[in-house]
Amino acid sequence: VPGVGKTTLAYLMARSVNCSFRRIQFTSDLLPSDILGVSIYDRDKKDFQFKPGPIFANIVLADEINRTTPKTQSALLEVMNVFQVTMDGVTYSLPQPFMVIATQNPVEFHGTFPLPRSQTDRFLLRVRLGYPDPQHEATIMKEQKMLGYVPDVKPVLESNEVVAMQEEVGQVKVNDDLVDYIARAALATRQSPKIELGVSTRAVLAVRQCAQARAYVEGRDYVTPDDIKQMFLPVWAHRIQVAEIFDGTGIGQHDEEAVLAEVLRDVEVPL
Numbered sequence: 215v216p217g218v219g220k221t222t223l224a225y226l227m228a229r230s231v232n233c234s235f236r237r238i239q240f241t242s243d244l245l246p247s248d249i250l251g252v253s254i255y256d257r258d259k260k261d262f263q264f265k266p267g268p269i270f271a272n273i274v275l276a277d278e279i280n281r282t283t284p285k286t287q288s289a290l291l292e293v294m295n296v297f298q299v300t301m302d303g304v305t306y307s308l309p310q311p312f313m314v315i316a317t318q319n320p321v322e323f324h325g326t327f328p329l330p331r332s333q334t335d336r337f338l339l340r341v342r343l344g345y346p347d348p349q350h351e352a353t354i355m356k357e358q359k360m361l362g363y364v365p366d367v368k369p370v371l372e373s374n375e376v377v378a379m380q381e382e383v384g385q386v387k388v389n390d391d392l393v394d395y396i397a398r399a400a401l402a403t404r405q406s407p408k409i410e411l412g413v414s415t416r417a418v419l420a421v422r423q424c425a426q427a428r429a430y431v432e433g434r435d436y437v438t439p440d441d442i443k444q445m446f447l448p449v450w451a452h453r454i455q456v457a458e459i460f461d462g463t464g465i466g467q468h469d470e471e472a473v474l475a476e477v478l479r480d481v482e483v484p485l
Contacts, residue, residue: 220343222364224275224315231376232369233272234309240282242325246289250299251306264301269293272309272373276316280326287333290314294336311376331411331455338420340452379430386426387436391484396422396442399481403454406477411455421449439483446478447471 228235251267297308319326396418404412425441451471
């Protein structure tokens with residue numbers, strides 16, 4: 215949904231943790247070099263010099279990511295997997311912390327391209343940002359006096375503190391019975407006749423990490439079954455492919471979430 219504050223939200227997230235922010239508008243003529251950067255010949259130095267692209271920021275907004283071709287979309291694969299860019303045989307590390315936030319149009323919109331499964335699998339979460347309810351929309355109108363106004367937000371954290379917190383999240387304990395629960399849930403998505411393509415091993419690690427983060431935010435040093443259950447749909451729904459017999463006239467996000475929820479309902483939850 216356009217115009218509901220996605221860009222503003224991403225920008226304010228970056229400001230609140232004192233991180234750099236770049237927005238990339240994805241279009242049909244966008245090239246990989248427009249994202250990653252390009253090597254330019256320096257006559258004085260008689261050598262090629264790398265000019266970093268907009269991907270070299272802490273928080274990058276890929277706006278309308280499915281407006282560009284799969285070739286250009288694939289420029290993000292290495293970036294989102296190992297946080298680096300390889301250009302002309304030279305590897306350049308990205309700043310930390312690093313995050314890509316993407317928006318996409320429904321597939322039925324004119325001029326859209328499908329996102330490769332290898333790319334959707336690299337997005338940690340998928341969330342919907344729909345229209346606000348009338349009460350919140352009225353509040354927005356009262357507080358925002360003009361279009362394009364962005365409130366001044368003072369940082370509450372420094373970027374290095376975010377990196378330290380990410381490391382602390384990894385120390386949150388996940389008991390063996392919960393690890394087994396995630397593994398059994400993943401197996402259920404792979405064996406269900408309702409799902410043509412189940413979740414990957416990357417997705418298994420992702421849901422564990424998100425459960426750890428949820429526990430950390432709530433002040434706990436251990437994960438509960440509810441942490442995992444709350445993370446299944448936002449972490450896994452965009453990674454599965456629903457079988458054709460359940461596809462009907464076209465599959466949307468709600469269909470994927472509904473099928474996934476039904477499949478996971480039969481997986482026994484540890485006490």
